[in-house]
Structures are given as C-alpha cells and as structure tokens.
Amino acid sequence: MESYESLVTKQRDFFRTNQTKDIAFRLNALEKLRSAVKLYETELITALNDDLNKSEFEAYSTEVGIILEELRFTISKLRSWAKPVKVKTPLTHIGSASYIYSEPYGTALIISPWNYPFQLAAAPLIGAIAAGNCAIVKPSELTPRTSEVFSKIIREIYPEKYIAVVQGGVETSQSLLQEKFDKIFFTGSVSVGKTVMEAAAKHLTPVTLELGGKSPCIVHEDANLKLAAKRIAWGKFTNAGQTCIAPDYLYVHKGIKEQFLSFLKEAIQEIFGGRSLTRIVSERHFNRLTSFLNQGDIFTGGNASREELSIEPTVLTGITWEDPIMEEEIFGPILPIMEYKNLDDVIESIHTHPNPLALYLFTEGTGIQKKILNSVSFGGGCVNDTVYHAASPYLPFGGVGTSGIGAYHGKSSFDVFSHKKSVLKQTTLFDIPFRYPNVKNALKSI
Numbered sequence: 001m002e003s004y005e006s007l008v009t010k011q012r013d014f015f016r017t018n019q020t021k022d023i024a025f026r027l028n029a030l031e032k033l034r035s036a037v038k039l040y041e042t043e044l045i046t047a048l049n050d051d052l053n054k055s056e057f058e059a060y061s062t063e064v065g066i067i068l069e070e071l072r073f074t075i076s077k078l079r080s081w082a083k084p085v086k087v088k089t090p091l092t093h094i095g096s097a098s099y100i101y102s103e104p105y106g107t108a109l110i111i112s113p114w115n116y117p118f119q120l121a122a123a124p125l126i127g128a129i130a131a132g133n134c135a136i137v138k139p140s141e142l143t144p145r146t147s148e149v150f151s152k153i154i155r156e157i158y159p160e161k162y163i164a165v166v167q168g169g170v171e172t173s174q175s176l177l178q179e180k181f182d183k184i185f186f187t188g189s190v191s192v193g194k195t196v197m198e199a200a201a202k203h204l205t206p207v208t209l210e211l212g213g214k215s216p217c218i219v220h221e222d223a224n225l226k227l228a229a230k231r232i233a234w235g236k237f238t239n240a241g242q243t244c245i246a247p248d249y250l251y252v253h254k255g256i257k258e259q260f261l262s263f264l265k266e267a268i269q270e271i272f273g274g275r276s277l278t279r280i281v282s283e284r285h286f287n288r289l290t291s292f293l294n295q296g297d298i299f300t301g302g303n304a305s306r307e308e309l310s311i312e313p314t315v316l317t318g319i320t321w322e323d324p325i326m327e328e329e330i331f332g333p334i335l336p337i338m339e340y341k342n343l344d345d346v347i348e349s350i351h352t353h354p355n356p357l358a359l360y361l362f363t364e365g366t367g368i369q370k371k372i373l374n375s376v377s378f379g380g381g382c383v384n385d386t387v388y389h390a391a392s393p394y395l396p397f398g399g400v401g402t403s404g405i406g407a408y409h410g411k412s413s414f415d416v417f418s419h420k421k422s423v424l425k426q427t428t429l430f431d432i433p434f435r436y437p438n439v440k441n442a443l444k445s446i
C-alpha cells in the first residue's frame with residue numbers, strides 16, 4: 001500500500017502558514033477553478049461521454065453547469081460568509097461581547113463516487129477551498145477519463161501542498177484513510193460510508209457522509225398526473241437512474257394508477273425516446289440491474305444491451321416489498337410501482353425501512369403535504385417535483401440516519417468545512433465578583 005503521509009504532511013505544513021485563510025487567497029483559488037472549468041469544458045464533456053455515454057446536454061446541465069453556478073454563487077457570497085458573526089450576550093456576562101468565527105479545519109480528504117464524477121468531486125472541493133482548507137480529492141476509479149481531466153485541471157492550477165488529486169481504487173482510498181485528516185467528506189454507498197466513519201473514528205476526525213438508499217415517490221389521487229409523470233420520468237431516468245436522489249420506487253394511489261401509467265409511458269417516450277442512453281457504469285451493475293427485469297410485470301421498456309451496457313427506461317408493475325428489487329437501492333433505469341389505497345399504509349411502510357435520502361410527493365392537497373412532511377423523516381425532497389431541490393444553493397443537501405450525516409451546497413458547503421469557534425471578548429474595565437467561590441468576601445469587596 002502506498003503511503004500518503006508525506007503529501008498530508010506537506011499540506012499540513014502549508015496550512016500552518018495561514019495563507020489559505022486569507023479571503024483574497026481563497027477567492028483567487030475559486031476564480032482559478034472557474035476559469036479552468038470553462039477552459040476545459042469541452043474536454044470534461046467528452047470525458048463524461050467516454051466514461052458514461054452522457055449526452056452533451058446532461059453533461060453540462062448536471063455536472064459542468066452545476067459547478068460553474070456553485071462557483072459563481074460561492075465567489076459572490078464568500079466575504080459575507082467568512083465574517084465573524086456577532087451574537088447576543090446574556091446579562092450574566094455583562095461587559096463582554098460574543099462572536100462566532102468560522103475557521104478552516106486544516107487538511108480535508110474528499111472521496112467521491114462515479115455517478116456524477118465531476119460534480120461530486122468538485123462541489124465539496126469548492127466548500128473546502130471557500131472555508132480556507134487544504135484538500136486531497138480521491139475521485140472514482142470507475143470513471144477514469146473524467147477523473148483524469150479533473151486531476152489535470154487541479155495539477156495545473158494548484159500546488160499539491162494546497163490541493164491535490166490522488167487517483168486510484170479501493171486500496172488507494174483505504175491507504176488515504178490511514179492518515180490523520182482534519183475533515184473527511186465522503187460521497188458513496190452506505191456500506192463504504194461505515195468503513196470511512198470507522199477509519200475517521202481512530203483519529204476523531206469529523207465526517208460528512210453523503211450516502212444513498214431507497215427514495216420513495218408518492219403519487220396521490222389528487223395530483224396533477226400529467227405533470228407528475230413528466231417530472232418523475234425525468235428525475236428517475238436521467239443519468240440512467242444512477243442518481244442518489246432519483247425516485248427509487250413509486251407508490252401510486254389505486255384510483256388513478258391506470259391513468260398515471262399511461263401518462264408515464266408517454267412522458268418516457270417524449271423525454272428519452274430516440275435518444276442514446278447513458279451507460280450503466282460497469283458489467284457488475286449491468287448484471288445486478290438486468291436480474292431485476294424478470295420481477296413483476298414489465299409495463300414499458302425492458303430491453304437491455306450488454307454490448308452497450310445500456311438498459312431502456314423500464315417500469316415494473318406488480319411489485320411488492322418481498323421482491324429482491326425492493327431490498328436495496330436500485331441505482332439504475334428501472335422503476336418499480338406499487339399501489340396503495342390508504343396513505344397511512346404508505347407512511348407505515350416507509351417507517352419500517354431506513355430513512356430515505358429523498359422523498360417526493362405529488363398532490364394538490366396541503367393537508368396531505370402536511371401529513372407526509374410531518375410524519376416521515378428523509379434527507380430532503382420535493383412536493384410536486386423530483387430531484388430539483390438538489391440544485392438550489394439555499395437548500396442544505398444531505399441525508400438523515402443511514403442516508404447520511406451532514407449537508408452541503410451553497411453556504412452549507414462553507415459551513416461543513418468550517419469549525420465554528422465561539423469567542424467571548426471580556427471587558428477589563430470592571431469585574432463581577434459573584435462568580436468567584438468566596439461570594440461573601442466578594443460581596444464585601446463591591
């Protein structure tokens with residue numbers, strides 16, 4: 001196993017020079033990243049196409065464009081985020097003033113997955129830089145072309161004592177995790193998330209874990225069905241369903257199921273018909289996914305090409321919680337549909353499974369919205385849409401329970417890479433005697 005001790009030490013030494021804490025330094029680093037992403041935009045889009053057969057539209061709208069927008073937002077807000085915040089001081093502390101300073105942790109480790117290989121490596125890095133940290137990023141080995149372009153960009157704009165990319169697979173990741181970091185930010189599966197947290201525990205390193213799970217989508221009988229079908233088809237089948245917050249399965253009210261299904265078929269055809277499909281990342285995942293195709297009944301789709309590693313957007317009906325497809329996160333273009341009559345049964349079944357990363361509810365009724373939002377715990381989600389919440393810099397993005405710890409995007413990315421240092425600035429003009437143990441004497445001295 002290769003050791004990364006000297007790289008981490010180099011970054012630690014550089015961090016101690018305090019240069020990364022300077023706001024002008026951070027803004028300059030973010031500007032450099034923005035210019036480089038613009039410069040290498042075509043190369044990134046080509047790499048994403050090579051790795052996953054992502055279309056130019058998808059590569060821009062879900063990866064490059066998202067990062068450029070995150071950079072624009074962060075650069076415009078950083079000065080105000082980084083200011084110490086003056087907070088109230090209780091009467092008992094009269095004469096003093098209270099402040100919260102946001103200080104960088106030091107050297108951060110960022111480990112990212114393959115499904116949005118550029119976005120999910122670059123977005124946490126923006127937070128790390130904005131907060132004034134040094135960082136090592138370990139992108140996914142399953143998307144080597146994108147990881148290579150990302151690595152080239154970083155090498156060109158930053159010295160490795162400040163920001164470095166280490167490429168490699170599981171062993172590299174494990175070897176990095178042996179080192180003592182000041183912050184670890186991991187995006188990936190629940191099982192690897194546990195390994196990361198165990199490694200972090202040895203050094204008591206704070207972690208942010210962006211994990212996965214089965215995200216439900218509920219279509220209630222009073223929903224705008226045509227729009228629901230369109231928004232669900234888009235959220236589920238974009239990136240061939242390889243999106244952590246894609247609707248994993250649907251609960252559709254029995255009374256409108258037939259009508260909804262016909263709208264869904266139309267929407268899939270309208271959005272994805274005749275387009276080349278994003279590739280399933282590996283043969284292992286292709287085999288896992290195609291094994292689901294013989295469960296329930298295929299309502300639409302069902303064709304797969306081993307040669308292209310592609311699977312048509314597929315909808316399965318007649319699925320129950322006993323089917324293997326309902327055991328784990330699907331992470332592919334297969335959408336199982338279950339029906340319900342009573343919303344309480346849906347709530348009950350979600351409760352008996354781990355906390356979802358996302359939940360989507362389609363309804364026109366505010367009472368129904370209230371009921372679901374009040375009774376189900378999930379990372380984040382949408383009412384009458386899917387996935388879109390993740391693209392707002394004003395909404396912290398993260399999981400709860402087994403779907404993750406912590407949140408990022410926008411100011412939350414700055415916060416997640418900052419320690420909040422509380423400081424009380426006391427006056428020396430007078431002293432309040434009551435807090436000293438010998439209160440009697442203290443009182444005499446007033």
Ligand code: NAD
Nearest residue numbers: 112113114139140169170173174188189192210211212244
């Ligand atoms: P993964 O957990 O297999 O891999 C993620 C990263 O961890 C990769 O860089 C990989 O090299 C590394 N890794 C793999 N095994 C390791 C081990 N044993 N020890 C240390 N490091 C290891 O995840 P993946 O397959 O790349 O991504 C898919 C998963 O990620 C899905 O579960 C999905 O829901 C989740 N995900 C979550 C989010 C989110 O924001 N919450 C975003 C994207 C993906």
